[in-house]
Structures are given as C-alpha cells and as structure tokens.
Amino acid sequence: MKGFVDLDRVSLRYGGEDDGTLALHEATLKVALGEFVAVVGPSGCGKSTLMKVVTGLWPPTAGSIAVSGREVTGPLSIVGMAFQNPTLLPWRTTLANIMLPLEIVRPHCTRLRRERASYEAKVRDLLALVGLKGFEDHFPWQLSGGMQQRASLCRALIHDPSLLMLDEPFASLDMFTREELWMALQDLWLARQPTVILVTHDLREAAFLADRVLVMSARPGRIVAERTVDLPRPRALEVTYEPYSVALVHELREHISASRTQTACKG
C-alpha cells in the first residue's frame, strides 16, 4: 500500500556524521489521505524532528520520504504548520496574520490582489469556525494564549493544505482551553478533511483526536507501537472518560514507559 505520507527507514543525525546526536532512527510510517494520525512519545524522542523531516525543512540523513507520491526534497507548499508557540506576527492583525500564507503560496499569491475581498471573507469564515468572530482586527498581543493558538490553526489551514502538521499546538494551554481547542480542531478536520499529523505528549489528546496513534521510543526515535482508535465521529469530550479511551490511554502509557526503561541508561 502506498500512503499519502510515506516514510521509509528515515534517520536524522544532528551535527557530525559519526559524533552527532541521532534524533531519528529508521522511522517508517505511512499515513493515508485524509487520515488523522497522532504521534506520541516521551519528551526529546525526536517528534519535532519528525515534523521537520516530513515537511522538507530538513533533509534526512538516510531513508526516503514521499508525500502525495512524490519524493520530498525541499519545503512543500501543500503543508500547513502550527507549533507550540502561536508564532503570530505582532505587527499584523489577526486577519492579516492569517492572510500571510496566501501571500506566499501559489496560486493564491497572484490572485490575492484582485480577489482580496473574497479571500478576506474566507478568513472571516474560518475565524468564525474557531470562535474568533469579531477579533479580526485585534493584534496578537490583545488575544489570550488560547485565542492566539486558534488563530495559528487558522493560519495553518487558510491555504487549504492537504497535509496539516501540528507540533504540540496545545501544549502551553490550560486543560479547559485545550479541550475547547480539541473540539475546534475536530470541527475543522471534519469540515475540510486534511491529512493531519499531530505530534503531542498528551495521550488523552491523541486518543480523542486521532484515527491512529503511533508511539515513538526515546531518542533515537523509532515507531515502536501503533493503535487504531475505533470511535465514531464526531466525538464528544465525554468519550475520553469512557472505558475504551481510558484503556487506550493506559495502553499507550505502558508502551511509552516500556520504551523509556529500555533506553534509560542512555539518558
């Protein structure tokens, strides 16, 4: 089977060829088109490295990556990214911040000047979908952390990317805001069906949002376990407290602690 995202024994080593840190070790994974995959693992296991490799920001040391059937050699414009920090530009309003990808990605950048109004309407719709209606003209520092993160999600989605890469986007938020944003993200995903790779260390988050959860080992990162989440969509928050989810989280936790003890001596 050929996946939409296809990693074949990908390794990445920082620094020197021999003495550098091995961050990823022969990671192999496939993600189907429109699938929501979560990657969990202990901190420092190379999850963020995985993101950078898949999006083509860093070339791998070994192995090959293909997205949409094509070998990844450089950054891909079909990708939307959101990080743990919202990374909004402080001199731009919410609206202008979300327009940013449109100014860069083809074919939007050439159309933007002529069809500004329709693009702005699109941004407003998206903002309404995540509950940011009325905050279009606010500057990022006038928004709370949760609202900034919503805006950051909108920015990742505005150019209709077929692949959405989320690098612990909710990690710095409190639990209630985080749960609110899970719902917002689920709504966005159901409405647009992009392929999503979510990197997180929150197991409940992974179990609630994903179709499939991959467990990475401690550095050097490898995929050590995989679990499919059989829960109907749309999921309600209560699902996370039902026996199925609790058992799933429990199982994921065991995989992670097992992978940690194996490599504990390496620090």
Add this chain to the structure above:
Amino acid sequence: MSETVETPVRRGKPPLIRRKTLRRILPWIVIVTFFALWEIFVRLFEIEQFVLPAPSAIFAAGWQWRWPILDNSWQTFMTTAIGFLIAVAFGLLAGLAIGSSSLIYDGFYPALIGFNSIPKVAIIPILVIWFGIGTVPAIITAFLISFFPILVNVATGIATMEPELQDVLRALGARRWQVIMKVGLPRSMPYFFASLKVAITFAFVGSIVAETVAANKGIGHLMLVASSRFEVPLAFAGLLVTSVMGIGMYAVAAAIEQRMTGWAMRGADGGMNAPPA
C-alpha cells in the same frame, strides 16, 4: 468572549492625567531651571563674558545676529539632512544584506568595525583634498558618522529572527527574500527607528565638526568665526541653535517611530501608544 485581554489602564484615569501633564511640562522645568542657575552662577561670581556668557547675553546675541544664524543654521540643517538620508538608505540596505546572510556578515563586519573606529575628524582633511572646502565634505562626514548605528541595528533585527517564524514561512515554500520581506524587515523596524534617534544626533555632530574644520558656511563655521573674534555669546548662541535643531530632528524621528512601530512599544506605557484595536 471572556478570554479577551483588556488593558487595565482605564481604571486609574485621574492620577494618570496628572502624571501625563507633569511628564509634558517636566522637560521645560528642567531647561528653565538650568538656564536660571547658569544666570545666577555667572552673576554671582562675576564671570567674564568671554569665559562664560550668561544666558541673557547669549539670547541677546542670538537675537542680534538672528539673520546670519538662521542662514547658517539652514545650511547646517540641509547638509545634516542630506547626509542623514543617505545614511538611512545605505544603513538600511547594508543592514539588510549583512543581517540576512551570515556569509556577508562574516566577510564585512570586521572591516566595518575597523572603519567605524576611525575618528571621522581625521577624514575631513582628505575629503577637503578631494572635494574642496564647502558643503560636500560636511554631507559626507554626516553620512559616515551616522550610518553605522543604523546598519548594526537593522542587521541585528533581521539576524535575530525567531527560527520558528522562519519555519512557518519556509514550510510554505517561501524564498529567502520573502522571509526577509515578510518577517525580517518588519521585525527589525523597532531597531531601525531606535537607531534613527541615535543616528540623527550623530549626523549633526558630523556636519558641524566638518564645518568647523573646512567650510565657509554653516553653524559650525559661524561658531568658529565668532570665537576667533571673541564673540563668545554668539558662539554659545550657535551651540544653543544646534541643540534646538537636534531636539527637533530627534522629535521627528521619535514621532515616526511611534507611528510605525507602535506594536513594539505596547509595554512601555501600558499599551497607550498601541495602534487602535
């Protein structure tokens, strides 16, 4: 929505206004007090006018020679402004190049520091050999002395771009120059405008020093002539005019800064200078 961040400035309004007016008049109080003390000091110790003239004598001389002073100030103002504008253009472009490429940075930075360490007064005689006595050496001196802070600040602003911000754009397939135009340049603007305030006063120093050494016009030249004729109050009047011009240009630079980069100033006074939401 309960998540909005409201600036809590509004609550303390009455004391804030009093504080604001105080802040506005305080500079004037300082200046007037300074001149008053000076006047008292000169009169009390009966200091000779050619050593230290009293402010009253300085103002009188300034009024008496108002037309030559105005004429020469205009000359100085023009040379400073032209030199400064060239410095802004050059500093911005060179800062952009140096900040966005570590290769250019490594290559040029040591040479630039070396060049900047040369006292600009030492260059003026050479400029006179090349361009003769007059306006051109003053413009070049103003430029040479003021471009460096602009260049360093713009370069710093661009070089310290957050890597995540770059990743966001690069992941979209943005080219290097796009990252710099969309993120690096706007980001370096607070640094740039801060440097303008330093550079404008530097430019003044440059043009006046050049006029003192080699010119037949300008406020520096006027002061030189005045002191050689022992018209010390007039020389002081020249100094006064210079500092007034300096304050004026600084204020212009500060006002532009306020307008352009209010987003970076939000912490300074509780968000009062923030652009309207």
